[in-house]
Amino acid sequence: MAGQRKASRYVVPVAVAGVAAATIGLVPALAASGDPDLPQITAQQLIEKIAASDTQTLSGTFKIDTDLGLPAFAGLLPSAPGGGSSSADPAEKLTQLVSGSHTLRVAADGPERQKLTLLDGSDEYSLIHNGNDVWAYDSKSNEVFHEKGARDAAPEEKQLPATPKELADEVLKAAGDTTSVTVGGTAKVAGRDAYQLVIKPKQSGSTVESVKIAVDAANGTPLKFTLASVSGGKPVVDAGFTKVDFGKPDAGTFDFKAPKGAKVTEGAAEKGAGKAPEDLNGMFGDLGLGDLGDLEKGGKDAEGGGFGVIGEGWTTIAKLDSGAPAPKTDEAPKEVQGFLDALGDKVSGKFGSGTVFKTKLVNALMTDDGKVYVGAVTPQALVDAANSGK
CATH class of the missing domain: 2.50.20.10 (Lipoprotein localisation LolA/LolB/LppX)
Known part of the structure; x- marks a missing residue:
């Protein structure tokens, strides 16, 4: 064993x-x-x-x-x-x-x-x-x-x-x-x-x-x-x-x-x-995915900053509030900047503005004021979550 x-x-x-x-x-x-x-x-x-x-x-x-x-x-x-x-x-x-x-x-x-x-x-x-x-x-x-x-x-x-x-x-x-x-x-x-x-x-x-x-x-x-x-x-x-x-x-x-x-x-x-x-x-x-217990704690504190969980089932979205403005991609090394630009789309809404980084499975929205929304959901679902203010 x-x-x-x-x-x-x-x-x-x-x-x-x-x-x-x-x-x-x-x-x-x-x-x-x-x-x-x-x-x-x-x-x-x-x-x-x-x-x-x-x-x-x-x-x-x-x-x-x-x-x-x-x-x-x-x-x-x-x-x-x-x-x-x-x-x-x-x-x-x-x-x-x-x-x-x-x-x-x-x-x-x-x-x-x-x-x-x-x-x-x-x-x-x-x-x-x-x-x-x-x-x-x-x-x-x-x-x-x-x-x-x-x-x-x-x-x-x-x-x-x-x-x-x-x-x-x-x-x-x-x-x-x-x-x-x-x-x-x-x-x-x-x-x-x-x-x-x-x-x-x-x-x-x-x-x-x-x-x-x-x-x-x-x-x-x-x-x-x-x-x-x-x-x-x-x-x-x-x-x-x-x-x-x-x-x-x-x-x-x-x-x-x-x-x-x-x-x-x-x-x-x-x-x-x-x-x-x-x-x-x-x-x-x-696997670098944290502790399962963190999800439970985060879910109970989804509206209090830090780490939180929005929704349930297949449309669960994890929210992370860094409390600091998002880093500017144009300050990254050229090869990394090209990689990020290929993944990202600029978006805006009630939440302000930010960038959605896309894959076929997991998408992430990084707002300009430092909040991150990520999940196996569509970009629009991330924008809706950010607009909701949760």
């Missing part, structure tokens, strides 16, 4: 577009072989099937395509903490997955052993979790990143539904009046029969058109994840298996020995053992 928590610093970010994403993907062409004829199933039964799945072993190849509608990130993403001491550090290398098309190989043998390999032409980048060790290797630079250690104190466990039925009830309850959850037919994913769970916002103003998850009809493992935007065009995220095998990978798959001549960088030991649970809050922190 300790090794698992230690590795989650890297495995969890990969899970968004990597190890766990390997269980939620599909290249559109894979469905062209014909939809399988499967028994009827309700959305709740399908969610129960997902919850009951106990897939511990798998290996395969998948592709992930991400299109946020952004200009190229090259030269604009920050380096890994510590000044980018190793090109193999996952904190820096895995930022590649936020844009473009990538092919990955994945293998898993329970919670203690996982391996992900990012293929880039003749170059490979591998991330390996084996027990209490996390290894990363960049073949292009011949550099290795290694981290070993564990937290002494076990975190408190989150209270989760005890049965698949309870989990399904919680999911559907959370969907409430703002979400439509249906079964949208069947599909063929990497040669396997799958049901398609379709999740859509009922609210207007969201940038999300739909989320589709293909679920293995035999074992309940999610095999497909496609996130589509109301702006149309390519999906925001379209990741998927081209090959998958649920057999146990060979034990040697997770062995690693630094190649001769490779530069090896040892990661810093984990600090603050036992101070914070490595649960959902830890995951959000590792």
Whole structure:
């Protein structure tokens, strides 16, 4: 368990577009072989099937395509903490997955052993979790990143539904009046029969058109994840298996020995053992998204300055009041200024004036007096929120 928590610093970010994403993907062409004829199933039964799945072993190849509608990130993403001491550090290398098309190989043998390999032409980048060790290797630079250690104190466990039925009830309850959850037919994913769970916002103003998850009809493992935007065009995220095998990978798959001549960088030991649970809050922190508790606190103080939350469901908007005028983009470096200009549109309203920075999924309004409104909502929804004075 300790090794698992230690590795989650890297495995969890990969899970968004990597190890766990390997269980939620599909290249559109894979469905062209014909939809399988499967028994009827309700959305709740399908969610129960997902919850009951106990897939511990798998290996395969998948592709992930991400299109946020952004200009190229090259030269604009920050380096890994510590000044980018190793090109193999996952904190820096895995930022590649936020844009473009990538092919990955994945293998898993329970919670203690996982391996992900990012293929880039003749170059490979591998991330390996084996027990209490996390290894990363960049073949292009011949550099290795290694981290070993564990937290002494076990975190408190989150209270989760005890049965698949309870989990399904919680999911559907959370969907409430703002979400439509249906079964949208069947599909063929990497040669396997799958049901398609379709999740859509009922609210207007969201940038999300739909989320589709293909679920293995035999074992309940999610095999497909496609996130589509109301702006149309390519999906925001379209990741998927081209090959998958649920057999146990060979034990040697997770062995690693630094190649001769490779530069090896040892990661810093984990600090603050036992101070914070490595649960959902830890995951959000590792991803730079703050603490879930902050949202609750902010929601209660949405009208008192600082951080707040406006609305609910798919049209939730986070508000941040910096209390200082917004920085002027014309004072930024030329390459950053061009990037911001490509994203931003000048807007005005009762709130005054500001700039809306756009992507296909998340938009942000920065007012000239230092307030920021951000959410997976349309630019007009942000302007309306700012005009409301909330």
